[in-house]
Amino acid sequence: MVKKFVAYSGVKFTIEWYFDCRGKSSALKYFEDLSFDQRKKFIYLLYLLGDIGKIFNKEKFRYEGNQIYAIKTSQNRFLCFFFDGSKIVVTNAYKKKTNKIPQREKSMALRAKKDYEKRYTGGIYYD
Numbered sequence: 001m002v003k004k005f006v007a008y009s010g011v012k013f014t015i016e017w018y019f020d021c022r023g024k025s026s027a028l029k030y031f032e033d034l035s036f037d038q039r040k041k042f043i044y045l046l047y048l049l050g051d052i053g054k055i056f057n058k059e060k061f062r063y064e065g066n067q068i069y070a071i072k073t074s075q076n077r078f079l080c081f082f083f084d085g086s087k088i089v090v091t092n093a094y095k096k097k098t099n100k101i102p103q104r105e106k107s108m109a110l111r112a113k114k115d116y117e118k119r120y121t122g123g124i125y126y127d
Contacts, residue, residue: 010050018091018112027078030093041073064101068109079109089116
């Protein structure tokens with residue numbers, strides 16, 4: 001599988017998919033399984049983040065604590081974090097079933113963030 005890291009490259013931010021050490025991206029897989037219309041809504045939010053630098057609607061983008069944010073399209077949630085000033089890394093995604101973020105999903109995002117930072121600083125993430 002060829003890794004396609006960049007989801008969107010904008011003026012303010014480059015938005016990337018997170019890949020684990022086995023080369024798998026659960027967020028990218030989730031995105032690819034969405035309908036065309038759902039993908040289009042998500043890409044529009046990436047455009048806003050990447051080129052404008054902010055999504056002003058809290059219904060579409062919200063801070064979830066511990067440096068984790070949620071990009072929200074209808075029932076779909078994509079968790080991400082900011083890195084190195086100009087990069088956003090999308091870690092995982094899920095379908096919303098309750099008003100509160102599932103602890104399992106947030107834990108996955110935090111583990112991915114820690115893994116990304118460790119592998120990036122070690123110079124082995126993009127191998």
